[in-house]
Amino acid sequence: MPYFDAASAAPLHPVARQALLASLDEGWADPARLYREGRRARLLLDAAREAAAEAVGCRPDELVFTPSGTRAVHAGISGALAGRRRVGNRLVVSAVEHSSVLHAGETHAAAGGTVTEVPVGRSGAVDADAFAEALGEGTALACLQSANHEVGTEQPVAQVAEACRAAGVPLLVDAAQSLGWGPVDGGWSLLTASAHKWGGPAGVGLLAVRKGVRFAPQGPSDERESGRAPGFENLPAIVAAAASLRAVRAEAAAEGARLRALVDRIRARVPELVPDVEVVGDPVHRLPHLVTFSCLYVDGETLLSELDREGFSVSSGSSCTSSTLTPSHVLRAMGVLSEGNVRVSLPAGTAAEDVDRFLAVLPGVVAGVRERLGAPGAAPSAAAPSGSLVVDSLGKRCPIPVIELAKVIGDVPVGGTVTVLSDDEAARLDIPAWCEMRGQEYVGASPSPGGGTAYVVRRAS
């Protein structure tokens, strides 16, 4: 049963399992105590910190363990912002950061701070110059992920770090998706990561803060983890996290190349096998194991459920698979299609045969979903031109508005317009994306008198 959602959580690496088991026996005591069980725990903790620091590329006393990557991000952002409170209260982030970064930004904004989002291009990357320009007066902290968790695009971290250095602004790099593959290049100031993304156990995050970075931990603290992560250390998991990071790093070059080839196969074959698909994310500057594509006329939730039935576990940034009913903020920021969105992220050791079987199964699954939804064929028919048309899709969810648009575009003459009335947030993204994919002209959107939004599309071909 192939699991293709390593970007959410990777199965436990055998080394992590082994280290966890060993340290359940050796590392359950309080490392702050002076008796032998405590000293043993302290030795394990120190060794784990050294191993993790070496993999991160920092000094052991710059690195603390947190209960999760999310908590590392929250503590890193709040501590760095507070440490530079006198400089200003501006936080600069890319528009495609992990939700933990954006949530920390929301908290900062609610407390009166300013958050500036740097937009990304259609590949999902920020422009380093644009990022540099955003580092205006009063910027206390900048955040940029090493690589995007939904589309795999690598960010220009080294260039942005250089710009931050020039501007005197510390840069926090969320390396959750990439740390298992290698250290983060460039002169970052703070770095965060999450062990269960590289095959370590849940319950462990990393927060590195370079010496010299002003940092004032927020909230109650205690004497543990340099006052930056209160609460009893989750030692067996920390030991397992450090051991598995070392292990995956040793395998990273070879396994990365192998998975990169499998992802290249998916990137190349999916558009050949499935009509009306958009593969998103940078084709070259990307994580080795992750690929994302979106399928027109398909709803993400049904697609995931059908793939699950076929034995494939993948995730989706489509609105209909989320509780918020809005498409993923990453796909929105990129301006790409969100309907029928599928993220495939291969765990280490994924067999080529499983990828081939996925490619064999996918076309039929997509076709089946489309058929049930009454999706149009690959090309619209060119029948009965009639000037302009209005399609009322109010109350209908993604992908129905796009399907209804596609069904009638052939009913207007070239130069004629179709107006789609929709109150589904996904339409805002997916109707323009459909136009771009199908060579039609997206005219614009305006509030509709009867509720929802009117999207106007002009038939171009």
Added chain:
Amino acid sequence: MPYFDAASAAPLHPVARQALLASLDEGWADPARLYREGRRARLLLDAAREAAAEAVGCRPDELVFTPSGTRAVHAGISGALAGRRRVGNRLVVSAVEHSSVLHAGETHAAAGGTVTEVPVGRSGAVDADAFAEALGEGTALACLQSANHEVGTEQPVAQVAEACRAAGVPLLVDAAQSLGWGPVDGGWSLLTASAHKWGGPAGVGLLAVRKGVRFAPQGPSDERESGRAPGFENLPAIVAAAASLRAVRAEAAAEGARLRALVDRIRARVPELVPDVEVVGDPVHRLPHLVTFSCLYVDGETLLSELDREGFSVSSGSSCTSSTLTPSHVLRAMGVLSEGNVRVSLPAGTAAEDVDRFLAVLPGVVAGVRERLGAPGAAPSAAAPSGSLVVDSLGKRCPIPVIELAKVIGDVPVGGTVTVLSDDEAARLDIPAWCEMRGQEYVGASPSPGGGTAYVVRRAS
């Protein structure tokens, strides 16, 4: 090698180990995902929540898992205070709460809030009426531990809960030390606990918030754990925590009675075997497995290290074993001797022979430390009366000031005074405690012109 520090961390219960191993395989995926690995993780999480809620005595939707007991306390206090911001900003706590509660109080005070500490008697318990009186105008939250972590004294939680109910103030009970022994009686509003105290793994705390309690989680949150504990759930550890809580509860009555008898033996025998010892904490209303005593003329660090050499792992609230160089806030609040302090907390399964061996070894260890420090004999000699004396102990650490006092008390006549000059914080507690133990009169303390504090003692016998 007997480990007698279960109150810091208990070794992993076999059921916890077994559940952890099983859920490493079954519970590593994201419980928020819809594919089979995610659904399986969700089932495990739901079952763990139900089991934990049953043990706590609340509804499953009232309970969330946090990364530690400390984090549960921090989240519970900040959320409850924020939820009742309109009522007022007063936090009422007992003076002997766990440091996580006091640290949360410090953060509250630093943000402009008020913290009222309710004092305790010499047994370590608050007076329920005094606690009720402290619930004045503008009290947003009250906190009371179920039982003290350093001396084992049970608090009158049910009576205080009733007083809180009458005053319309929610009560947070830190049940970290007692939850493995049984549910907390009385009408608490919030409850916190920590799995590694009952033999569960590190990395798991519990926060229960009764329906109807106003609660506004602070800091960034996400969709996990009802928005009260952000970050990927530490599922294998959560499963192990819940399973072991159920297991220790099944054994609690029998094992509690057995350990209570062993602790009674320690309480009775230590003062018989070791001269100048004070056993502290309530002799009856106490945790079954925990006993604390202090030995005059001994420094805690050396005592712990000598006991460790003999194979016994215990902890201490003496100033010389802590990084703060002040005695434990619990012993201070109780007004009892802190020097030579030893806490023995027996893990489940402790053999009676190990306790007997501890009792056999202790007298020699204490006598050895005393001899090396030049401690006086059991009774002061009554030689060469000379009116009054001043002892300069400036720059000397606990227990030297008390030793020097004891050495010269016999040099003054009955009615004469000894003035001890000391800049050691422990003296403030230990000199009065020594007077009470030795039947001498403690006159008082005042700043000494040459630095430190002058403690005046009148020879009474």
